[in-house]
Amino acid sequence: IDEELLGDGHSYSPRALHSWLTRVLYNRRSKINPLWNTVLIAGVYGGESFLGYVDMLGVAYEAPSLATGFGAYLAQPLLRAELERDRDRDRLPTREEARELLERCLKVLYYRDARSFNRYEVATVTEKGVELEGPLTLEANWDIAHVV
Amino acid sequence: EWTAEPVSTGTTIMAVEFDGGVVIGADSRTTTGAYIANRVTDKLTPVHDRIFCCRSGSAADTQAVADAVAYQLAFHSVELEEPPRVRTAARLFQQSCYRYREELSAGIIVAGWDPRRGGQVYMVPMGGLLLRQPFAVGGSGSSYIYGFLDATFQPGMSRSQCQEFVARALALAMVRDGSSGGVIRLAAITEEGVERTVLAGSDLP
Numbered sequence: 001i002d003e004e005l006l007g008d009g010h011s012y013s014p015r016a017l018h019s020w021l022t023r024v025l026y027n028r029r030s031k032i033n034p035l036w037n038t039v040l041i042a043g044v045y046g047g048e049s050f051l052g053y054v055d056m057l058g059v060a061y062e063a064p065s066l067a068t069g070f071g072a073y074l075a076q077p078l079l080r081a082e083l084e085r086d087r088d089r090d091r092l093p094t095r096e097e098a099r100e101l102l103e104r105c106l107k108v109l110y111y112r113d114a115r116s117f118n119r120y121e122v123a124t125v126t127e128k129g130v131e132l133e134g135p136l137t138l139e140a141n142w143d144i145a146h147v148v
Numbered sequence: 149e150w151t152a153e154p155v156s157t158g159t160t161i162m163a164v165e166f167d168g169g170v171v172i173g174a175d176s177r178t179t180t181g182a183y184i185a186n187r188v189t190d191k192l193t194p195v196h197d198r199i200f201c202c203r204s205g206s207a208a209d210t211q212a213v214a215d216a217v218a219y220q221l222a223f224h225s226v227e228l229e230e231p232p233r234v235r236t237a238a239r240l241f242q243q244s245c246y247r248y249r250e251e252l253s254a255g256i257i258v259a260g261w262d263p264r265r266g267g268q269v270y271m272v273p274m275g276g277l278l279l280r281q282p283f284a285v286g287g288s289g290s291s292y293i294y295g296f297l298d299a300t301f302q303p304g305m306s307r308s309q310c311q312e313f314v315a316r317a318l319a320l321a322m323v324r325d326g327s328s329g330g331v332i333r334l335a336a337i338t339e340e341g342v343e344r345t346v347l348a349g350s351d352l353p
Contacts, residue, residue: 070182070183111184112183112187113182113183113184114158114177114179114181114183114184114326114327114329115182115326139349140348140349141349142188142330142331142346142349145176145188145331145333145346146346147188148189
């Protein structure tokens, strides 16, 4: 995805990018030659935040929380529980709460996904742009090893 | 898909002889496919007071065989009226693993101390071969550390040198092998007894 910076003031909106990606991935899959990827798009455009998912089958959707791979099984319930609890009180998590939630999910995934590693990066997307932090290391708790 | 995959002690296991006993070590991860069913598994199983086995391969198979051998050894020890030899334990493992080689998926390292020959390490890999070695490694993670082991092993290491050697080797394997991970469980078996330790998180070399 290379944007030709023509300096004409135009750039892709997250929604447009998501739509384009969906078309590309779905058509490749339909030719039985998929791009073997799962992509999450997170963006802010016109004051609205956008979160979209596309995978190698061309399955695409938007949701308040997204996860791929093992995350779909382990992290998504955690994310949704938190978001639902906040939605019942008509609020969204704060940036810090969201960040902390993410790290909790990453920790669980490190514990339970055999193909994971304890290093990660975090990108926060706001109107002002993208802030990339990392690489950071997850702290794991192994106290239960002594109970066995 | 996880229901189709057997529960496997993916694993890295290791045992080293030293003058006066053996040091054994293992990771603590059990997987069903890519899901970690148990992240604090104990793969160092006693089959007698001073004889342990390190289990790799199918969790069910190795547990079943280890239980059977532990029973046989207990019986044999009573008949003998003395502690059983490590070689006997290894031979019992080998007999089960070879006889049922087509059905089993078990890679085992038997290690311990007996009054006759001191510390000994025997490997009984899949197929049912029995081989005594100064040190042995097994499990899926072992492939990643052969280079390190060949370059670093010295005969005649002390107990603490062996413990450090095992811990470093296991840590390296655990980083690279997806089926190995968690904490490092170590045990030192000598005439005095068995001393177990756990290395976790920041303690890992």
